[in-house]
Amino acid sequence: MQKIKNVTIGIDWEIYVNSLKTGFSAGKSTIKRIVDACSYEAPELEIGEDQDLLEIRIGIAKNFSEFHDKVERAFELCSKIARKNNVALVPYGYRETDHNPAGGHVHAGSMESFTQIAKLYSWSMPFAPALIALASASPGVDFKTKSLRIFHSAGRCSTPMSELNPRIGLPHWGDDICVKYPDKATLEFRAADSQPFTHLVEEISTLYVGLISGLSRRKKPILKPDVFEYGMNRLNASLEGMQATFCIEGRETTPTEIILEYVLPLALDGLNEFGVPGNHFGLVEAMAKKRVSPADWIQEIIKYNSDPWRLSCELTRVIPSSQTFFTEWLKTCKPKKTKQYHNPDEVLLDAIALGTPLLNIYMTLPLPLAFIDKMLQEKIREGKISKRLGDKNEQLFDRTDLL
């Protein structure tokens, strides 16, 4: 493998802008006003907007000090201008009132060849679900998911990965880990939810970049990429976050094990020259050891009532207040227990009614398409679903218990 010589980092941190009068979206014109004001004051920070979201981009950072400085300055500037406009920045992963996902994308660079990037894409696949679990910050109000954003594949903006042949493969835009070559020469992690605080953004972003850099220093993959295992682990990560059970190389494991035994050491090795301070990954370690993520903290806030409107408003009140509430909660919360492995059967049957088109099933389920095809064939053999052709020769599926 070709080692990444100059490690660089970039982010696209998507943030909701909520009105302090209502607790909901302040609207595009307000976001544009904030973006224009920030661009005027600090154009180098590349603050923009995207689909009713504010987006902090910061450009490329070549070392940790530059990265940290840019993230902190950008967020502080946006917060200051938001306060002047009587709105608040509320970063988390999914606003259920209007089904708007917000991501915390990270670009790891800089790549020098397609072969290098394609190999890193494949080698990073087994680790992606653990990072999804760690970065989960969009619990559903029904308490069934920790990353509702990834469960819905972020509205097709973070879709399951598939195999990529370095010799002949064609990358696909929008994968959880997405090849951005040659236009950007980066490998972009799109599956992270937008994090509520700058410290979390910095740790999770550098963790991912370090992982990619660390993998590039190896001669062969650390864990064998398997698209079916990855698919199931991705589903489990979106449902249970850090309490998920995974299956990697045929054996049961957890996101905690993957992060502490593989991801962290690889990241520390990969960030050797990047300049991260000692004990930089304090929050990541603490979350991994206690098997929690920001989603668990948000669930604590909503546990007395599950209502998307109340949640949106409550997070508008809570998140901008202080980062210390999260860190204090992390210090004092009890470690959570690992949950049972979720079989994809449950979600597959839930996605099918009568005459459900194949396209709908593909779009609904957070699983690779080949995986879905395989499961559909199994369910047809078991007699739980049946397949037929529609009027326009489209494939339709019926659940036999609903017939």
Add this chain to the structure above:
Amino acid sequence: MRLSAIVNKVKKIEKGFFALDIIIKNIAGDVVEISKKLKNKNIRIERLFPKCAPEPKRGDIITLDEKETRTALEKIIRKIEKPIAREGEIACFLADINCDGYPELFLSNDTIELVFSPARGGLITRLSHKTAEGLLGEEILCGVEKNIVCGISLTSKDSGDFSPEKLKYRILRLKENKAISRGKKLTITMRAKSGDIGVDERIIIDPQSPIVVLSFILKNIVKKQKSKKINPALKFNLLPLGENNHKISVYEPSGKETVFARLPEFPPWLWSEDWISYQGDLKSAKNGFIAFRRRDTGEGLVVSFDPKTVIRPWANSIAIMPHVRLFAKEFIVSKSRSANLEFHLAPLDNFVIGEGCLLGKLKSENGYYIIVAGHKDPKLIIDKTDVKMKKQGYGLFYEKLEYLPSGINLSGTSLALYKK
């Protein structure tokens, strides 16, 4: 609908439990502005706050959840009892039935009830048997998503400034707020204006029929000669957000059922339904009707229309909020030409459908209504005797029976209803 408020006073009752005096400022998740009857009203709520978040303080914003909102509304606005219509009577009542600060129009005969919200574009929020839940909950509080509220309403496709869903209707010629009329049909007209277009929504209810006539008359009301093309549609939003998504089905006259499937999440920028239109069309062209059913209770609704006017019934069964639209042909509304769109609706307890026809029933105070759709000249076959039916609308027929026989067949088809 949810109430949004500002915290005025905070009182800690015990650890994590607070009493908050709040001032209502806004409403969220609805298509209307906050009513003057609710704005700036003070109420007290009690809530648990977790220790992992800051304690509430004066000036904080707060949004009441569904239960808190209902409780608050009933504290502020006194709930009013609905009038009861007996056999041969029609009750007509304009009052704030759900305490949202806006009056609703309540109509009923001895069998069915309807509720309209004039403030919400003439939205029908209830149409069912008097004692049944039906397909629609009456409360506006349920089913909000991207400010779309559950109900039946006139909508329009790509018509510039013509936005029927945003209209505020006024009721014309309602002599008294509360009326019981005896023996005769009642026609209520609601009027609103959208750009150059005046809209009259007319409701006709008969004391002796389970069928409601809903008609829309769209006319150009400006003085200058100016014609306008519009594409109106009647929209059915029946499934509140979060409800079991296998709960509602829509039926074509052939008997084909489309179940509103588990909601997938589309990215917000693809919420225009047209991009998936290849699979949305319902085949009802010649027959002029479609039907809905709640799969858990069997309750249904049949909608009949002129197939020459309503040319494209269409179901979006895989949206976040699945719905059906009955698209009418393009109308040109000018100084001398108006557009007329008429629908006949009837709630049903149960029905069978197929072969281009529907045979359904609805329990009444003193018997049962049998309703047929899609048949040219239907006869009910009961104990080998033919029973002719009364026609109402383009293709809806009904007949009242004193008792429900063990089996009713529909002439010329294999459709039959049996007593359980």
